[in-house]
Amino acid sequence: MATYTDVTLQLNLTDDATFRSWGQKIAAAIAAVGLVQTADTGQINWATVLKPVSNSTAAGYEIYRFNDTLQATAPVFVKVEYGMGAGAGIVALWVTVGTATNGAGALSGNYVSSRRTVAANSTSGSSGSLWCSGSGSRLGLYTALAGSLNFSLLIVIERTKDNAGVDTNDGVWFWASTQANNFTQQVIPFPKNGAVEAPPAASAIPNFVYPASGMVSTFGGDVGLGMGIAFIGKPYYLLGLLMAANGDIGAGGTFVVTILGSNHTYISFAGTSNSSGINGKDAAHAVALRWE
Amino acid sequence: MIYTDPNHVGTFTDDATFRAWGLKVQAALLAVGMVVTADTGQINWGTVLKPTVNNTAAGFEMYRFSDGLQATAPVFLKIEYGMGTANIPSLWLTVGTTTNGSGTITSGIIFSRKQIAPSTAGSGAFQLFASGDTSRLTLAVVNLNTQASGTAMWLSVERTKDVNGFDTADGVVAFCGAFGNGFAFQLMPFTGAAQPGQTSAIPIIFPLTAGLSIFGIDVAMAPPILYIGKVLYANCVLGYTVADIPAFVPVTATVLGTARTYMPLGVAFGSNTVSGAPSAGTSTIAMRYE
Numbered sequence: 261m262a263t264y265t266d267v268t269l270q271l272n273l274t275d276d277a278t279f280r281s282w283g284q285k286i287a288a289a290i291a292a293v294g295l296v297q298t299a300d301t302g303q304i305n306w307a308t309v310l311k312p313v314s315n316s317t318a319a320g321y322e323i324y325r326f327n328d329t330l331q332a333t334a335p336v337f338v339k340v341e342y343g344m345g346a347g348a349g350i351v352a353l354w355v356t357v358g359t360a361t362n363g364a365g366a367l368s369g370n371y372v373s374s375r376r377t378v379a380a381n382s383t384s385g386s387s388g389s390l391w392c393s394g395s396g397s398r399l400g401l402y403t404a405l406a407g408s409l410n411f412s413l414l415i416v417i418e419r420t421k422d423n424a425g426v427d428t429n430d431g432v433w434f435w436a437s438t439q440a441n442n443f444t445q446q447v448i449p450f451p452k453n454g455a456v457e458a459p460p461a462a463s464a465i466p467n468f469v470y471p472a473s474g475m476v477s478t479f480g481g482d483v484g485l486g487m488g489i490a491f492i493g494k495p496y497y498l499l500g501l502l503m504a505a506n507g508d509i510g511a512g513g514t515f516v517v518t519i520l521g522s523n524h525t526y527i528s529f530a531g532t533s534n535s536s537g538i539n540g541k542d543a544a545h546a547v548a549l550r551w552e
Numbered sequence: 553m554i555y556t557d558p559n560h561v562g563t564f565t566d567d568a569t570f571r572a573w574g575l576k577v578q579a580a581l582l583a584v585g586m587v588v589t590a591d592t593g594q595i596n597w598g599t600v601l602k603p604t605v606n607n608t609a610a611g612f613e614m615y616r617f618s619d620g621l622q623a624t625a626p627v628f629l630k631i632e633y634g635m636g637t638a639n640i641p642s643l644w645l646t647v648g649t650t651t652n653g654s655g656t657i658t659s660g661i662i663f664s665r666k667q668i669a670p671s672t673a674g675s676g677a678f679q680l681f682a683s684g685d686t687s688r689l690t691l692a693v694v695n696l697n698t699q700a701s702g703t704a705m706w707l708s709v710e711r712t713k714d715v716n717g718f719d720t721a722d723g724v725v726a727f728c729g730a731f732g733n734g735f736a737f738q739l740m741p742f743t744g745a746a747q748p749g750q751t752s753a754i755p756i757i758f759p760l761t762a763g764l765s766i767f768g769i770d771v772a773m774a775p776p777i778l779y780i781g782k783v784l785y786a787n788c789v790l791g792y793t794v795a796d797i798p799a800f801v802p803v804t805a806t807v808l809g810t811a812r813t814y815m816p817l818g819v820a821f822g823s824n825t826v827s828g829a830p831s832a833g834t835s836t837i838a839m840r841y842e
Contacts, residue, residue, distance in 0.1 A: 447763035474750035475780070476747060479781025484780075493767030493771060
């Protein structure tokens with residue numbers, strides 16, 4: 261498990277140089293935390309790629325894969341496309357998760373997520389920050405304007421977990437959200453015991469029960485944190501992302517929480533970005549990214 | 553304990569049929585474990601008159617839990633009987649931790665007074681399903697002929713549960729719903745302020761919103777998840793996908809580590825009565841039925 265940060269992220273793609281700088285920082289983060297770039301042909305060349313001239317356009321892609329022991333039997337591939345969002349200079353990723361690639365940049369087979377646009381909602385001349393954590397079976401990426409946490413985007417991809425927090429080969433979960441676009445989450449099931457199902461459509465309904473909304477999020481020394489649950493006929497658990505009442509966890513701080521029987525470290529993104537940064541959720545809630 | 557009344561009353565036309573309906577509800581509550589308190593002023597089923605005005609209660613009964621936690625974490629349920637729209641039965645539910653002895657929940661109100669009434673009677677027989685024990689009560693009524701959402705009403709009150717499904721003294725949770733009066737749930741810790749009632753945020757992750765509700769031989773059902781600083785659970789009501797399980801045929805589900813029997817309540821209790829569920833007709837609830 262690893263974490264990676266960068267506090268000089270470009271948030272305004274003004275020319276080829278800034279586009280390359282931004283994209284290379286994202287690529288470096290993904291590789292640094294444990295995912296492995298595949299040998300697919302046609303992947304982006306950061307030395308020569310040009311900033312898109314049109315809005316909402318990707319300039320190129322990279323294909324990554326998980327790197328755990330389950331990869332041999334339950335493979336996970338992640339396609340990351342780099343480009344420009346709905347307005348000039350806006351940073352944008354398009355992320356697709358699947359279980360196979362054709363070797364030339366196309367995720368193939370029945371088990372492919374929807375292609376999710378993950379873009380900032382505006383540009384900024386100020387530096388952005390990047391937080392990335394992961395392992396051979398997980399990726400969490402959050403970028404935002406340093407300090408205010410505006411213009412945020414968030415990606416979490418991880419294998420389903422059993423009730424002991426151990427990765428299972430049942431499915432892979434994909435969360436994508438931004439300040440500009442509603443979030444979606446999607447679970448991709450692997451065939452098992454003869455059962456084969458195409459992934460359900462990406463859902464804009466959260467698979468978290470938030471600690472507020474009529475609950476008591478803090479009580480005595482306890483602070484409630486909402487954990488994601490994905491169903492593939494039965495519940496599986498997700499550790500890559502937690503939800504907390506906005507005032508209960510400090511912005512930018514890390515904390516340790518016991519989940520599914522083990523201690524895990526998270527970083528809080530509470531603050532101004534969160535009520536608008538994760539659309540579709542309870543406005544009083546913040547996200548915390550697994551940070552280890 | 554369970555109780556069912558396949559010839560339940562869907563409408564009442566006079567005092568006699570009003571009394572017959574109320575007595576059927578009373579019989580269900582007593583049969584599944586609720587205990588009537590000694591509060592004065594409770595309804596007299598020999599003399600009570602059918603309300604003459606819509607959305608009016610004619611009287612009340614006060615019930616309580618009778619488990620080992622009642623001494624230190626008491627729960628009282630005030631059930632008011634009356635009429636919703638013309639000649640259609642209506643209940644009002646209030647849940648609290650104390651009563652003044654004459655029918656008023658005086659403090660520690662958990663569940664503010666909520667009307668539970670169908671919007672229509674439809675045609676054909678109604679059926680009442682109830683289950684409970686000394687620390688829980690779930691009641692559901694529906695027109696089985698039409699299974700129309702407008703004919704459904706339900707309520708459920710139980711103590712919070714730990715991860716092993718055991719009652720805890722942390723709090724009590726109450727749910728209720730009816731087509732004509734929406735959905736509500738409320739949670740209150742026994743220490744601290746009552747939480748505001750919720751009408752649009754049922755604390756259940758419905759399986760269809762978060763993946764595949766059915767895969768191979770597995771069919772997902774989901775319990776409520778509650779927070780009083782820490783995670784707590786309830787198990788009297790589960791969320792499930794309508795299409796996955798035939799309605800009104802009991803099923804066994806392993807919930808919080810224990811196999812339990814549930815009655816799937818079908819589409820009538822779906823999105824129209826459970827706000828926060830996925831699109832209409834896809835998700836609904838099953839009630840604990842044992």
